[in-house]
Amino acid sequence: xxxxxxxxxxxxxxxxxxxxxxxxxxxxxxxxxxxxxxxxxxxxxxxxxxxxxxxxxxxxxxxxxxxxxxxxxxxxxxxxxxxxxxxxxxxxxxxxxxxxxxxxxxxxxxxxxxxxxxxxxxxxxxxxxxxxxxxxxxxxxxxxxxxxxxxxxxxxxxxxxxxxxxxxxxxxxxxxxxxxxxxxxxxxxxxxxxxxxxxxxxxxxxxxxxxxxxxxxxxxxxxxxxxxxxxxxxxxxxxxxxxxxxxxxxxxxxxxxxxxxxxxxxxxxxxxxxxxxxxxxxxxxxxxxxxxxxxxxxxxxxxxxxxxxxxxxxxxxxxxxxxxxxxxxxxxxxxxxxxxxxxxxxxxxxxxxxxxxxxxxxxxxxxxxxxx
Amino acid sequence: xxxxxxxxxxxxxxxxxxxxxxxxxxxxxxxxxxxxxxxxxxxxxxxxxxxxxxxxxxxxxxxxxxxxxxxxxxxxxxxxxxxxxxxxxxxxxxxxxxxxxxxxxxxxxxxxxxxxxxxxxxxxxxxxxxxxxxxxxxxxxxxxxxxxxxxxxxxxxxxxxxxxxxxxxxxxxxxxxxxxxxxxxxxxxxxxxxxxxxxxxxxxxxxx
Ligand SMILES: Cc1cc2nc3c(=O)[nH]c(=O)nc-3n(C[C@H](O)[C@H](O)[C@H](O)COP(=O)(O)OP(=O)(O)OC[C@H]3O[C@@H](n4cnc5c(N)ncnc54)[C@H](O)[C@@H]3O)c2cc1C
Ligand code: SF4
Numbered sequence: 233x234x235x236x237x238x239x240x241x242x243x244x245x246x247x248x249x250x251x252x253x254x255x256x257x258x259x260x261x262x263x264x265x266x267x268x269x270x271x272x273x274x275x276x277x278x279x280x281x282x283x284x285x286x287x288x289x290x291x292x293x294x295x296x297x298x299x300x301x302x303x304x305x306x307x308x309x310x311x312x313x314x315x316x317x318x319x320x321x322x323x324x325x326x327x328x329x330x331x332x333x334x335x336x337x338x339x340x341x342x343x344x345x346x347x348x349x350x351x352x353x354x355x356x357x358x359x360x361x362x363x364x365x366x367x368x369x370x371x372x373x374x375x376x377x378x379x380x381x382x383x384x385x386x387x388x389x390x391x392x393x394x395x396x397x398x399x400x401x402x403x404x405x406x407x408x409x410x411x412x413x414x415x416x417x418x419x420x421x422x423x424x425x426x427x428x429x430x431x432x433x434x435x436x437x438x439x440x441x442x443x444x445x446x447x448x449x450x451x452x453x454x455x456x457x458x459x460x461x462x463x464x465x466x467x468x469x470x471x472x473x474x475x476x477x478x479x480x481x482x483x484x485x486x487x488x489x490x491x492x493x494x495x496x497x498x499x500x501x502x503x504x505x506x507x508x509x510x511x512x513x514x515x516x517x518x519x520x521x522x523x524x525x526x527x528x529x530x531x532x533x534x535x536x537x538x539x540x541x542x543x544x545x546x547x548x549x550x551x552x553x554x555x556x557x558x559x560x561x562x563x564x565x566x567x568x569x570x571x572x573x574x575x576x577x578x579x580x581x582x583x584x585x586x587x588x589x590x591x592x593x594x595x596x597x598x599x600x601x602x603x604x
Numbered sequence: 605x606x607x608x609x610x611x612x613x614x615x616x617x618x619x620x621x622x623x624x625x626x627x628x629x630x631x632x633x634x635x636x637x638x639x640x641x642x643x644x645x646x647x648x649x650x651x652x653x654x655x656x657x658x659x660x661x662x663x664x665x666x667x668x669x670x671x672x673x674x675x676x677x678x679x680x681x682x683x684x685x686x687x688x689x690x691x692x693x694x695x696x697x698x699x700x701x702x703x704x705x706x707x708x709x710x711x712x713x714x715x716x717x718x719x720x721x722x723x724x725x726x727x728x729x730x731x732x733x734x735x736x737x738x739x740x741x742x743x744x745x746x747x748x749x750x751x752x753x754x755x756x757x758x759x760x761x762x763x764x765x766x767x768x769x770x771x772x773x774x775x776x777x778x779x780x781x782x783x784x785x786x787x788x789x790x791x792x793x794x795x796x797x798x799x800x801x802x803x804x805x806x807x808x809x810x811x812x
Contacts, residue, residue: 240675242673245674245718246655280721283718285723290675302721304722346800352701354704354711356715357710357711488787514652
């Protein structure tokens with residue numbers, strides 16, 4: 233339960249209107265300076281997109297940057313365009329815009345569906361795709377300011393005896409058992425998207441799969457972003473355009489709640505035979521959790537006969553005291569994805585038919601997919 | 605459009621009490637030192653894009669001059685500085701919807717928006733719905749006619765979200781509208797009547 237306080241502590245606010253200015257600011261402010269509370273920190277400036285992950289942490293004094301670089305005016309970071317046969321999305325494009333964009337819906341309905349299921353309409357109207365991909369862990373011990381491994385300490389409260397860990401990881405945990413909270417991350421990994429990252433000195437491009445970090449690589453962050461880095465483009469190649477997609481998110485309430493588990497799958501088929509597939513689970517590990525064993529087992533098989541491949545999805549799962557259900561859930565999600573079955577539980581956002589591949593029945597909508 | 609320069613002088617038509625309230629709220633009294641050099645201070649910084657504190661917001665069709673801190677949310681500005689207390693702060697964490705306002709016709713949670721991020725955009729709060737003569741907006745009339753709300757604390761947020769949604773889909777089914785306003789909570793659990801009221805309001809809006 234959040235505490236309502238008087239407001240956020242002071243920070244200097246910068247509102248650059250170009251990527252170059254933003255990078256110059258981050259270069260100047262981003263490293264080696266002092267935190268507002270007088271401690272030395274690697275981080276002084278903080279990148280602000282829609283603010284839905286950041287602001288509550290400023291309010292709770294969990295993060296106290298002394299400078300905030302707001303990207304709201306950097307028009308170049310917003311919007312969706314085609315470059316050759318790639319779809320290029322600016323990170324400041326809102327989730328609602330992603331969910332309703334005709335090109336994304338037609339070619340990459342998987343991403344549109346994932347974006348349409350994030351949080352609530354207002355959050356989708358303001359939260360950005362870049363922010364959704366780059367958001368931090370939602371483990372409540374960590375968010376509550378407990379000095380755990382992820383916060384630089386030497387204990388994991390969520391894995392301790394008596395801990396509340398119903399929402400935590402069943403795969404790939406090492407010391408920290410927090411999960412990746414992003415709904416759009418598994419979709420972009422399935423679609424083999426590439427992310428362009430810039431700082432003042434260089435530009436690099438990473439596969440979506442490599443953007444996200446597990447605790448074995450770095451226990452204190454979920455992505456490869458450095459403090460002076462900006463995510464500047466999300467590029468989706470034509471590889472999986474228009475193939476069979478399946479997205480399902482399971483959560484306690486159909487609005488607001490993060491996924492307990494989700495699956496994003498892309499399958500190329502000849503008739504009923506699966507030629508090639510990518511399956512990625514969300515919210516079961518610190519990063520989107522690809523299922524290469526399942527993908528290999530599916531190749532070349534008719535999908536009706538391939539459902540048992542779902543059992544491979546959960547090999548090596550290590551449940552905690554309260555999240556054993558995620559193992560069963562993950563297997564069932566993989567199974568339904570292979571068979572193309574509708575979601576197991578009714579979802580307010582999807583309605584009976586889901587939106588994938590369906591043409592937009594009405595003019596532009598800011599709240600994404602409607603129930604049908 | 606009219607200009608209110610709340611921080612600098614008492615505008616015509618404003619009572620002394622209103623003026624003092626706005627002066628206290630804008631910080632002239634309690635923060636007189638930081639306020640006055642705000643412009644010079646901002647200009648003195650060399651980094652591109654550093655914000656100024658004295659800004660103009662477009663709220664409910666009026667241009668309002670107001671002193672906005674860099675770390676201030678839109679809900680704080682609207683309620684505390686412009687007196688628009690129809691903007692409710694339920695959770696202050698993007699989890700209830702009571703603070704919803706329209707920014708360029710799009711519903712957002714004002715508790716989780718920095719005021720500086722929406723400069724230059726048109727902000728609409730529940731206070732801006734009725735006509736200047738006091739005639740209710742058709743959406744308000746709809747919920748009134750259907751006795752839509754019980755305690756009413758969530759009503760401004762619901763009205764603003766519904767209005768934003770209806771601009772994109774003026775004739776929704778009940779289920780579509782339910783999805784449209786699904787980012788708003790009602791602790792009285794009055795959803796059924798709220799939807800009936802909002803649908804009635806939508807019907808009034810279509811009739812013009
Ligand atoms: C009540 C609530 C419910 C939620 N439910 C869900 C849910 O169901 N599913 C889900 O996926 N998410 C959920 N979220 C999270 C929210 O949707 C995402 O946090 C949102 O998309 C973040 O986008 P933003 O633009 O607001 O990011 P911000 O908060 O502005 O930024 C998030 C992080 O990304 C960094 N960042 C943002 N853009 C860039 C960039 N271009 N370059 C470098 N760094 C950048 C910021 O520095 C920050 O660390 C929920 C949030 C709330 C408050
Ligand atoms: S799961 Fe990770 S974030 Fe949560 S308490 Fe353990 S170490 Fe911290």
